[in-house]
Amino acid sequence: MSLTVLKPGLLTTVQDLGRFGYQQAGLVVGGALDAVALRTANLLVGNPETAAGLEITLRGPHLRLLADTLLALTGADLGASISGQPVPLGRPVAVRAGTVLAFDKPTASGRAWLAVAGGVAVPPVLGSRATYLRAALGGLGGRALRAGDELPVGEWSAAAQRLFNQLQPTAAGGVAARWHVAQEPLASPGAPLVVRALPGPEYEQFSPASQRAFWAESFTVTPAADRMGARLSGPPLERLASAELLSSAVTFGTVQVPAGGQPIVLLADCQTTGGYPRLAQVITADRGRLAQALPGAQLRFAPVTLAEAQAQYLAQEQHIDALARAVYLQSLRL
Amino acid sequence: MTDPNAAPHFYPLSDAAVVLEFGQAIDPATHQLIRAFAQLLAQYPPPGLREVVPAFTTLTVYYDPWALRHSRAELPYEQMVGALQGLLPTAQAAATIAAPGPLVEIPVCYGGDYGPDLELVARHAQLSTAEVIARHAAPEYLVYMVGFAPGFPYLGGLDARLATPRRAQPRPLVPAGAVGIAGAQTGIYSLPTPGGWQLIGRTPRRLFDPVRTPPSLLQAGDRLRFVPISVTAFSRLNA
Numbered sequence: 211m212s213l214t215v216l217k218p219g220l221l222t223t224v225q226d227l228g229r230f231g232y233q234q235a236g237l238v239v240g241g242a243l244d245a246v247a248l249r250t251a252n253l254l255v256g257n258p259e260t261a262a263g264l265e266i267t268l269r270g271p272h273l274r275l276l277a278d279t280l281l282a283l284t285g286a287d288l289g290a291s292i293s294g295q296p297v298p299l300g301r302p303v304a305v306r307a308g309t310v311l312a313f314d315k316p317t318a319s320g321r322a323w324l325a326v327a328g329g330v331a332v333p334p335v336l337g338s339r340a341t342y343l344r345a346a347l348g349g350l351g352g353r354a355l356r357a358g359d360e361l362p363v364g365e366w367s368a369a370a371q372r373l374f375n376q377l378q379p380t381a382a383g384g385v386a387a388r389w390h391v392a393q394e395p396l397a398s399p400g401a402p403l404v405v406r407a408l409p410g411p412e413y414e415q416f417s418p419a420s421q422r423a424f425w426a427e428s429f430t431v432t433p434a435a436d437r438m439g440a441r442l443s444g445p446p447l448e449r450l451a452s453a454e455l456l457s458s459a460v461t462f463g464t465v466q467v468p469a470g471g472q473p474i475v476l477l478a479d480c481q482t483t484g485g486y487p488r489l490a491q492v493i494t495a496d497r498g499r500l501a502q503a504l505p506g507a508q509l510r511f512a513p514v515t516l517a518e519a520q521a522q523y524l525a526q527e528q529h530i531d532a533l534a535r536a537v538y539l540q541s542l543r544l
Numbered sequence: 545m546t547d548p549n550a551a552p553h554f555y556p557l558s559d560a561a562v563v564l565e566f567g568q569a570i571d572p573a574t575h576q577l578i579r580a581f582a583q584l585l586a587q588y589p590p591p592g593l594r595e596v597v598p599a600f601t602t603l604t605v606y607y608d609p610w611a612l613r614h615s616r617a618e619l620p621y622e623q624m625v626g627a628l629q630g631l632l633p634t635a636q637a638a639a640t641i642a643a644p645g646p647l648v649e650i651p652v653c654y655g656g657d658y659g660p661d662l663e664l665v666a667r668h669a670q671l672s673t674a675e676v677i678a679r680h681a682a683p684e685y686l687v688y689m690v691g692f693a694p695g696f697p698y699l700g701g702l703d704a705r706l707a708t709p710r711r712a713q714p715r716p717l718v719p720a721g722a723v724g725i726a727g728a729q730t731g732i733y734s735l736p737t738p739g740g741w742q743l744i745g746r747t748p749r750r751l752f753d754p755v756r757t758p759p760s761l762l763q764a765g766d767r768l769r770f771v772p773i774s775v776t777a778f779s780r781l782n783a
Binding site: 230231232233234235236237238284333336344347348354408411419438456457458459460461463464481482483484488491494495519520522524526 | 553555556557558559560561568570582594595596597598599600601604606613619620621674689690691692693694696698732734735737749752754758759760761764766
């Protein structure tokens with residue numbers, strides 16, 4: 211069982227939930243920029259949450275499904291279709307062998323995640339299938355997909371088989387489940403993406419005016435944005451202390467401010483340690499919004515307490531836990 | 545000089561990471577305590593622990609708040625801080641008797657095509673290139689931490705005479721294995737990357753190899769010595 215890549219899209223990579231345990235060797239965790247979106251897509255097709263799927267950026271790929279496939283899409287709507295029929299987000303879709311999943315919406319913006327039943331079964335490297343482009347490691351040869359690539363697909367779970375059988379797809383097109391997982395809208399059109407953040411370890415070293423501006427004003431994502439991080443442009447942020455900092459840990463969501471005063475928000479492939487002052491830390495529950503912050507997007511930061519951030523973390527996990535059980539029960543329906 | 549036995553300062557890096565900060569100065573005693581603590585946590589991981597990142601004066605502990613969800617009285621953060629505080633006396637005791645880390649020899653071909661900035665460093669230090677090589681290869685360096693890039697070591701112990709400012713214009717691509725000097729630091733590029741360090745040599749050894757166990761050649765706490773080799777030896781070792 212496999213998928214053939216007819217067109218690779220702009221930047222399509224194999225991702226799972228990342229590599230844990232190697233940050234002390236300088237290796238990033240990496241993995242899907244929106245882990246919750248990938249976990250959700252996996253659960254919808256009866257996979258373990260940790261299975262590998264595809265992360266799709268802006269212009270998506272064309273994929274020929276060489277075998278019967280149960281798939282799910284989450285994240286932004288990038289205009290996926292099968293035989294001209296739009297593929298809805300957030301639900302399992304059963305497709306017969308031979309069809310093509312195509313992303314063709316030129317105006318689409320954002321990132322999406324695709325899970326297929328059985329998961330993308332490239333060999334794991336250091337315990338993960340996530341592609342780390344900078345070190346050319348993991349995924350398919352450590353790189354983004356190219357035309358002509360064959361992606362192996364793993365064994366289906368019993369739940370995946372039951373879900374597929376319920377949907378009974380015909381030869382042409384796909385059949386989507388009538389039920390779906392509710393996806394909260396990431397932002398209202400035209401409004402900035404709001405991400406909640408904790409004050410960072412060096413927050414107190416910034417001038418009071420800069421602290422106020424950071425929470426009050428919007429920042430624009432510049433073209434210097436990739437899976438490692440996004441440079442932002444906005445009001446200049448001034449650090450009063452001048453002493454150089456010793457390198458220490460940074461992580462997904464760390465907002466660091468180099469000497470120029472324009473912040474960088476670090477993303478999934480960020481380095482493990484850094485020496486710039488850490489002004490703020492975006493909470494784990496809002497990583498999905500950061501994952502949609504492509505060049506041109508407006509970002510605003512809203513302050514929260516650690517207690518609130520951890521409550522949101524637990525609420526998000528609880529939600530996924532409930533979803534896992536709901537999908538399983540759905541698969542048992544006769 | 546920091547007293548490594550003073551109580552560390554705890555603060556959150558994120559909603560899933562806590563930092564233990566042991567003072568503000570780079571010194572071997574602080575390093576020893578951080579290393580002992582990291583090793584203790586690897587052996588006796590408290591519930592929810594994901595991984596740790598030792599740095600110069602900090603140990604960052606990543607954890608999963610979901611594993612600590614059952615208490616109504618305490619935040620997951622507070623529970624993790626409590627568990628770490630409980631382990632602190634053991635880590636302090638272990639640090640007093642910890643053995644030095646293994647000595648790793650890094651063969652380096654200095655100068656020529658492999659070290660295009662060797663002469664600049666020599667002029668800056670008012671030494672001959674041979675003296676620069678001798679002084680760079682003399683000390684036993686300490687790997688304080690591995691970070692920034694896979695397998696990249698932050699080393700302590702550079703001869704102060706060799707300190708040289710970074711290049712005004714970074715090179716667009718520095719090859720993996722390049723040995724350089726930036727300010728008072730010396731280091732080894734572990735991945736091909738843009739970089740502004742003054743390059744004085746290159747090692748044929750791979751600092752990071754995903755199919756090796758462990759993948760990083762160097763770990764925090766290792767001791768390191770640079771061993772000068774010839775171009776011929778470089779080619780042989782690189783084959």
